Each structure stands twice: as structure tokens, then as C-alpha cells.
Amino acid sequence: MLAADGTPLKKSLARALRAQKLRALALIAPLLIFVLVTFIAPIADMLFRSVENQIVRDTLPRTSAALATWDAESGDLPPDSAFEALYSDLFLAAEARRHTRLGQRLNYENTGMSSLFRGTGRDVDDFGEANVEMLEDLDDRWEEAEFWISMTSGTGGAAVLDAARERFIRLDDLSTRGPLGDAWCGVKGVFGAPCAVSAEDVDLGFTLSGDFAETFPRTAEAYAEFAVFMAIEEEETVADDEPWEAVYVALDRDLRALSPEELAAYDGPEAEALRAAQAALADVPPVDFRAAFVASDEDWGTVEPWRTIRTYAPPYTTGYFLNAVDMQKTPDGPALRDEDERIYGLLFQRTLFMSLMITFSCILLGYPVAWLLANLPMRTANLLMILVLLPFWTSLLVRTSAWKVMLQQQGVINDVLVWLGLVADDGRLIMINNQFGTIVAMTHILLPFMILPLYSVMQTIPPSYMRAAKSLGATPLTAFRRVYFPQTVPGIGAGSILVFILAIGYYITPEIVGGTTGTFISNRIAYHISSSLNWGLAAALGSILLVVVLVLYWAYDKIVGIDNVKLGG
Incomplete structure (x- = not known):
């Protein structure tokens, strides 16, 4: 079969398809070059420093x-x-x-x-x-x-x-x-x-x-x-x-x-x-x-x-x-190395543990908030949504410093506990410069990243599903456990992977409120880049952290399935 110009139809279609792909490539070429130069190349250069020794x-x-x-x-x-x-x-x-x-x-x-x-x-x-x-x-x-x-x-x-x-x-x-x-x-x-x-x-x-x-x-x-x-x-x-x-x-x-x-x-x-x-x-x-x-x-x-x-x-x-x-x-x-010189294994374990704790804390706090936003009237829900997004309009440094003021021994929380008589004045709680302070501050900072995916998924669940389950004899708890919760798992997955990846690489908040026991491996990487100037070790630590994240991502995909993760719709 021939085309209008006399060439074989298959050849003509292939030429048209090739021209279409070239036009599409030309359209995305500026963005592709920009990503390669500003994102891929710096990462490749940094990873190369982990083995370079010329x-x-x-x-x-x-x-x-x-x-x-x-x-x-x-x-x-x-x-x-x-x-x-x-x-x-x-x-x-x-x-x-x-x-x-x-x-x-x-x-x-x-x-x-x-x-x-x-x-x-x-x-x-x-x-x-x-x-x-x-x-x-x-x-x-x-x-x-x-x-x-x-x-x-x-x-x-x-x-x-x-x-x-x-x-x-x-x-x-x-x-x-x-x-x-x-x-x-x-x-x-x-x-x-x-x-x-x-x-x-x-x-x-x-x-x-x-x-x-x-x-x-x-x-x-x-x-x-x-x-x-x-x-x-x-x-x-x-x-x-x-x-x-x-x-x-x-x-x-x-x-x-x-x-x-x-x-x-x-x-x-x-x-x-x-x-x-x-x-x-x-x-x-x-x-x-x-x-x-x-x-x-x-x-x-x-x-x-x-x-x-x-x-x-x-x-x-x-x-x-x-x-x-x-x-x-x-x-x-x-x-x-000698036992008293082994610090990086402990830092990696601490980083993974605290990132998981922050993720679970965000799930526990963010799930009921997202449920309220999804089930309240639109006017009220929009007002509460503004409160959820309000932290994004405040400097990260200001929010972290505020937690430092609140959690210190002479801070607001300890003063309230002493005033209520729950804690003696000479027995004030130590909630800053440790893991607890880092988990609290980072949970507050990353909580919106959990609420938003959960809310977008919950909003798509028809209320009639719960009513139907109750009409068939299910208790509210059973209806929630068997009908509502499974449909929110994609939102939990999206929020969890987002919060975990953000948490595992966080630097500013652990640096300010973490002290000696609440810092992450990212703080050590920053130290080697800016202070000790050991860029090779910083690159090696960053490479290992990248591999750990990719392995966890792969495991998550095998267990939950990345196709089941939703941000909405």
C-alpha cells in the first residue's frame, strides 16, 4: 500500500513518527539540559569524589x-x-x-x-x-x-x-x-x-x-x-x-x-x-x-x-x-576501627530509627486531622486547611527555634508542667538537645506532608460506603477497619514515603535541637563538607545514604506496591 506521495505507507508512517518524536524531544530539550547540568552532573561529581584519589x-x-x-x-x-x-x-x-x-x-x-x-x-x-x-x-x-x-x-x-x-x-x-x-x-x-x-x-x-x-x-x-x-x-x-x-x-x-x-x-x-x-x-x-x-x-x-x-x-x-x-x-x-572510633554505623542506625519514628508520629497525628478535613463541611474544612498550610508560610528556622524555646528546661512546656504541679521545679524534664526534641520538632515540621496526601485520598471516598457497612450490621469500628481504612492505605503510603525521605536527609532541625544524641548522618555530611573539608568522606556517606534510601524504596515497592500510592483522585 502506497501513501499519497507514492512512498510505501509503512515507511511514510515511520518517517512521520520519527519527526513527531524529534519535535517532542526538541520541546523538552531545554528542560532536560537544565536538569542534567544543575542536578545530575553535580550529583555525579559528588559521587565521583567518594572514590577519586588522584x-x-x-x-x-x-x-x-x-x-x-x-x-x-x-x-x-x-x-x-x-x-x-x-x-x-x-x-x-x-x-x-x-x-x-x-x-x-x-x-x-x-x-x-x-x-x-x-x-x-x-x-x-x-x-x-x-x-x-x-x-x-x-x-x-x-x-x-x-x-x-x-x-x-x-x-x-x-x-x-x-x-x-x-x-x-x-x-x-x-x-x-x-x-x-x-x-x-x-x-x-x-x-x-x-x-x-x-x-x-x-x-x-x-x-x-x-x-x-x-x-x-x-x-x-x-x-x-x-x-x-x-x-x-x-x-x-x-x-x-x-x-x-x-x-x-x-x-x-x-x-x-x-x-x-x-x-x-x-x-x-x-x-x-x-x-x-x-x-x-x-x-x-x-x-x-x-x-x-x-x-x-x-x-x-x-x-x-x-x-x-x-x-x-x-x-x-x-x-x-x-x-x-x-x-x-x-x-x-x-x-x-577501634570500638571508640566507630561513629558512622551508630549515626546511620539513629537516622533510620528516628526517621521511622517521625513517620509513625506523623501518621498517628495526621490521620485524624485528614479525616476531619475530609468529612467536615467545605467552609470549615477550608478554614482548617489554611491552618495546616500556615507553617509553610513561616521560616523553617523560626519554627525550629520556637521549639527550642518551648522544650528547654526553662521553656514554656516545663513552666506549665511545674505550674500544674506535675513536675517539681528541680526535676524539670530534659526535652531538648536529644532524640526526643528532634522527633517532636521534625514531626511538627513534616506533619503537613502527611496530612495533604491523606486528605486528598480520603476526599475521594464516598460517605455512603460507611453507611452501607453499618446498615449491613457492622459496628462503626468494624466498618472503619474493613471498609474505610483499606481505601486510605494509598494515602498513608504516599505520605509515609514522602515524610520518610524528607526526614532521613534533614539537616537544619537536628542541628539546632538535636544536640549530640539527636543529630542525623546528614549533619555529619555537612560537617565534612563545610568544616573538615573531607569531601571524599562526605561523598561516601552520601552515596551510602542514597543506596539505603533506594533499597528501602525497592522494599516498599515490593511490600506495598508503588502503583498503589496515590496523592489524590
């Missing part, structure tokens, strides 16, 4: 590689190469002021790491001070930027420069990690404004000699990092300042690694000055990185900080989730 690898790349083959179970300190690698990594991180962020991250896993990195970051400039002074005293030219440029410039060392560019850019760009950060960088790139400087865009002001990089690999690497730092962080070139102390220390290591015969064969720029430096360094002991780190802080002489660095060197970690369930990574695998 800061250790990007801040200490050489150290991570050096510790990869170290046996943390042996009880022995890492080899000297690990101390030297840590010096190179930490010097660059300290110059870029990124070492404190790394210390803060590792401090979540091992208390004291923050102060360890902060203190050593201040001292790392002085490592090898005697060797640096020897070179500067040997020849004044070692303190001149032009001398270093002359010695290191040439061609063939592009790979070393590119590696230094990438290393510093990754170190400098830690704040943009995650799905949301990558997406935002992509959006900015469309408009010609990339999120972070690329390696190719960095103008270093010189090119590195391949012969110099091959003969003096440590020096070439350190000088390249200095050049990249000057270009990106200071917006200057290597011609504007003499190199870091780390470059001198690297040169010291390279000169000691070469025999006089090998250095004699080197014919690059300033070769004579390099040979003179090698001869002079023979009278100065080499830099002992192990001793320098231990002198800076004796904790570097223990295996614990090294073990922590090695454990959290991979770019992704389960550490945040283990902490969120009161566990930790150990050399023998995941293990429970």
Missing part, C-alpha cells in the same frame, strides 16, 4: 613509583631512592603550595600527616644547603640565570620539558577533577577558554639541550620543572631568576654519579665549570636525604607515613567508603 599520585609521582616495589610489611624503611624521590616531589609541591592540600588529604587516614607535610615543606629548602653554598662560593656565575641558560640550552630535550609541563599542570589542576569539572572544562573550551593551560601553550623562554639532559638527567628534570613553574605560576622566564636549591642538589647528584673520565668526555657549554664543580664537591659529603627528612621530623624515620603514602597512591580508592562504615585500610586488608 592528589597523592599527581603530587608525589616519583615517590609513588619508588614505593611501588617497597614491602610495607617488612617493617623496614623505604630505600634511599624513595627519600630522594620524595625530596624532588615535595620541593615542587611546596613551591607550588600544594603540599598542604596533600597533607590534609592523608591526614584523614593517618592523624599527623598534615603537620608532617606542612613542617617538612618549610624545611625542604635547606636540604643540601652546604652543597649549594659550595657551588656558589666556587664560582659567582653559578648564581647567575644567564649562566644556567647557557649551560642547559640547546635542542633535543623536548621530551624532558614536556614531562615537566605535564607534571606541573596535573599538580596545578587538581581542583578540576571529576565529571563536573571535566564537563565544565569542555564547555569552556567550546568558547575558546580552556579550563587549564595545556602543555603546548606554556612558553618557557628556552629550549633544553638533549646532550645536557642525557648526561645530567636529574638536573635537566629539576631545571625543566623550575622553568615550567616560572612560566605558569610566576608568568616569568628562567632568565628572570637563578634556579631553585633543588636544581643545585640535582646537579650535585649527577656530578657524583659521573666518573671524571665520563665528565671529561662531555663537551657541552660550560663543561669546564662543571668539571671544576665535580672536583670541588669531592670535599663535601653527598646530601643524605634520609637524614635530612628525619632531622626535619622524626616521623619520617617510621614506616607509618610511608605506608600511608603507598596505600593511597593509586588514583582511585575505597578508603572513603571504608571510613564511612567504620573500617580502615591496613596492611592485612580492610579492618574495623
